[in-house]
Amino acid sequence: MSNTTIKILAKELNLSVASVSKALRDSHEISKETKEKVLALAQKLNYVPNPYASSLRKRKSKTIAVVLPEVADSFFSLAINGIESVAQDKGYHVLIYLTHESFAREEAILNEFKSGRVDGILISVSDETNTSDHIKQVIASGKPVVFFDRVCDDVEAAKITTDDMESSYQATHHLVMNGCRKIAYLYTSKNLSINDKRMEGYKKALSDSGLKINEDFIVLCEGNTAGNFEIIRNLLKNKNRPDGIIACVEKLTTPIYLACHDLKLAIPDKIKVISFTNLQAALILSPPLTTVTQPAFEMGKTAAMVLFKALEKNNYNLKKETIVIPSQLTIRSTTKKDLGV
Amino acid sequence: MSNTTIKILAKELNLSVASVSKALRDSHEISKETKEKVLALAQKLNYVPNPYASSLRKRKSKTIAVVLPEVADSFFSLAINGIESVAQDKGYHVLIYLTHESFAREEAILNEFKSGRVDGILISVSDETNTSDHIKQVIASGKPVVFFDRVCDDVEAAKITTDDMESSYQATHHLVMNGCRKIAYLYTSKNLSINDKRMEGYKKALSDSGLKINEDFIVLCEGNTAGNFEIIRNLLKNKNRPDGIIACVEKLTTPIYLACHDLKLAIPDKIKVISFTNLQAALILSPPLTTVTQPAFEMGKTAAMVLFKALEKNNYNLKKETIVIPSQLTIRSTTKKDLGV
DNA sequence: CTTATCAGCGAAAACGGTTTCGTAAATAAA
């Protein structure tokens, strides 16, 4: 119950609150002896400064916000670890907000940030987000914003992404090199720029290989595994089915495996699979999954570091910084070349 | 940049700050017309109240803390979703802190909570935690604390757990029923009560089945997958190797599969495996993994709900509440009974 | 010896809300 305040310390020591405050902040205006006395009593009474009083006065909250679609995905789990590690290092606190892929929520959350609650924002936008006024407003209110992974192209702010286009190109190319001619591309959102880029890489790789793009093989999936299972199953039970699949979202992996198993389509003999995922379990799947893994932890970490650069210096024009951290294609059994074609 | 304050609204409307404040909070002391005027201007100037000023005066932060070991695990990812969903519902903000399994960090983090930064705490303790003074002090300072999953037995507070003992008993029993006689138990921490309970269930199931407990089969693993691979490999390459494994932590799954594969030990023919995990990918592993899945989302959600019950009423003695949400044993191929023994 | 400098501290004004209490006018009760 004992909420020790500076006032209490001051009274106890026959000092003014001003002096106590300065002593605690190790000001040169205070003599060594008084500082020691103050520190000792603070220790003894277990004094913990009220952060909100301090924030109010200093107009700094020592807090950042992380707004994410969800933490279901292993990408965001790892990203949070990266972010938190540097925040804790810098003595900052991190507020977490989930949009659940809803633009309305994202808007409401961002609107709050115009107050002084946070000093800066790390955001990966929802897949419903196709306008960005809410973000621009926050930036206009003076808060630095750093995008990571899912960005808004039309907002001028720091952006930490991975090489979505290139890695998708490589993945597609890898399938082509291993014999695929009819490659399907599975995705879950029309809005995300990240998706545009991956699809662009996919299409470009096909074109560069002289393969034509079949729009029937570009299929939009949805939220739940059961529904996706049906969608994928329908795609694969077709006579003219694809001989390769690229899943650009982690959660599509399970329904793909299930659908192939259900249809008795052997991976990789009948169909080859690549998934964008950070699941460690990829290498113990049956068969082990060829993956494009994003540098999730690194992305979170550098996003946070860029944000802190903006927070620590008053040099706000650092904000146009754009960092691309490459993803990695890890080749395993699901894309193994057929020996006897 | 425009940080609209109540003072600005007041001046603009020729009202006192008191009246504006009351109007915004829809006080009965203010006439309908003035309220409308105030609301309109607030809207127009995009007024967002400063939360810290409000927190300072009201001595409420509308913020809770969630302190976790890590979010690497899918359990905690799901739990965060559960927590955040109810917090957002109640209009609360959630600060997230990771201890990285370090007691020192946990202590430092908890110590901060004696200030008014948060109104309540949700915690799953680090595996180094074997004293609980830091938690008791926070409770003594008047903040409600709710444990979830990993609890401190000697602290009087609300606790949301799963039936670790029973589910472990069932898992072990399931292995016994399917023919295992030499069952190994793999764990990663000596301290956690959650682990004691799981081990207790394991031992009890063995005893009840008339099997003797072999201490060599109770093996302590560590943090990284590579090291665990070696440990498990050593266990399994033994002449007198186990014919069943229970992994009480998700991250042990991968090294188990790898070690078995490396030693060409067929699962489930040569060795059967059960893992405590929430990985959705369990059903597409090779072979599909029998799991004990914890109700992660539910646990997070009810932990938050219990906390809010304490926050909303002044009835603090609700705090001795203990809720156990059962885990689920999902039987898949890794424990399939041998047909021809 | 006089004046500038400096070390060490305190008074008080912020920061932006909330809340208590008082008060004037309007209305209702007597």
Place this chain on the structure above:
DNA sequence: TTTATTTACGAAACCGTTTTCGCTGATAAG
């Protein structure tokens, strides 16, 4: 008409800290 009550608002204290500025006494410089 007088008194009581209600309505609608304002003044000011307050939450706990930070920060500016001023003050005193001591020391250094001239």
